[in-house]
Amino acid sequence: MKLIFLGTGGGRFATINQERMTGGFRIDGFADKNFHVDPGPGALVRLHDFGLNPGNLDVLFISHSHADHYNDGEIIVEAMTEGMSKQNGLIVGSKSILEGYKQWGPCISNYHKSKSNTLVLSDNQSINLNGFTIKGTKTMHGDPTGIGFQLKSDDLTISYTSDTGYFDTLHKYHKGADILIASVLRPKNKFIKYRHMSSSQLIELINEVKPKLTIMTHYGLKMINAPPENEAKNIEKKTGRSTIAAFDGMSLTVNDKNANDFNIETLKKKIIKNK
Ligand SMILES: [Zn+2]
Numbered sequence: 568m569k570l571i572f573l574g575t576g577g578g579r580f581a582t583i584n585q586e587r588m589t590g591g592f593r594i595d596g597f598a599d600k601n602f603h604v605d606p607g608p609g610a611l612v613r614l615h616d617f618g619l620n621p622g623n624l625d626v627l628f629i630s631h632s633h634a635d636h637y638n639d640g641e642i643i644v645e646a647m648t649e650g651m652s653k654q655n656g657l658i659v660g661s662k663s664i665l666e667g668y669k670q671w672g673p674c675i676s677n678y679h680k681s682k683s684n685t686l687v688l689s690d691n692q693s694i695n696l697n698g699f700t701i702k703g704t705k706t707m708h709g710d711p712t713g714i715g716f717q718l719k720s721d722d723l724t725i726s727y728t729s730d731t732g733y734f735d736t737l738h739k740y741h742k743g744a745d746i747l748i749a750s751v752l753r754p755k756n757k758f759i760k761y762r763h764m765s766s767s768q769l770i771e772l773i774n775e776v777k778p779k780l781t782i783m784t785h786y787g788l789k790m791i792n793a794p795p796e797n798e799a800k801n802i803e804k805k806t807g808r809s810t811i812a813a814f815d816g817m818s819l820t821v822n823d824k825n826a827n828d829f830n831i832e833t834l835k836k837k838i839i840k841n842k
Pocket residue numbers: 631633708730
């Protein structure tokens with residue numbers, strides 16, 4: 568299984584200024600399937616930059632209706648369906664993404680939903696699919712229907728918090744995760760209550776969930792300046808558990824049977840030649 572980070576920026580200002588890229592991440596080869604998670608602005612461009620095929624995809628997951636998560640969703644659907652010419656793939660999203668909720672969304676048009684299966688996921692809802700289970704996990708964030716996920720195969724469990732503030736029962740949704748991917752917008756204890764986690768809260772979450780490997784992503788400007796690599800080192804020291812700060816173009820190959828056995832590569836940008 569391979570995790571590929573197309574972007575590690577998040578929040579309005581880091582996104583608008585592209586202080587870090589914002590294309591979300593891919594999970595390739597999980598239960599023999601490829602996933603694209605939260606394709607923010609630039610996801611399609613970054614896939615090409617890194618020499619990856621945007622259409623080589625089985626599941627598109629979008630957690631909530633903030634542009635840094637859903638912006639490139641429809642064009643990724645077009646890639647997944649060979650330009651809307653064939654039926655393919657599954658789009659999993661919050662109610663706001665797929666159906667709309669109050670002022671939120673929908674963020675995928677009926678046209679773009681017409682060539683793929685769709686699944687509206689809510690927190691604590693668990694669905695068995697071909698070779699894996701996906702469970703929605705609760706978030707406390709702006710979009711009331713927003714979700715994270717937990718993916719479970721025979722060998723490996725991956726949890727993604729998506730954007731959420733820390734709350735007392737957050738760990739219950741992510742219990743059993745071998746790999747925890749966390750949106751950590753802010754460093755130290757500079758959290759935004761019920762909106763975004765900080766490093767100090769990630770320490771609490773790691774102590775509760777006890778994942779084999781934690782990967783931080785979705786950095787705001789304060790975290791970018793911290794920088795996240797220093798925060799990760801400190802979190803690892805305090806928790807005694809492997810913690811990595813993801814970077815743009817990070818490709819991490821993980822042994823499915825032991826998440827502590829992993830290898831990190833840096834994807835090189837493909838040179839685009841003018842014809
Ligand atoms: Zn958000």
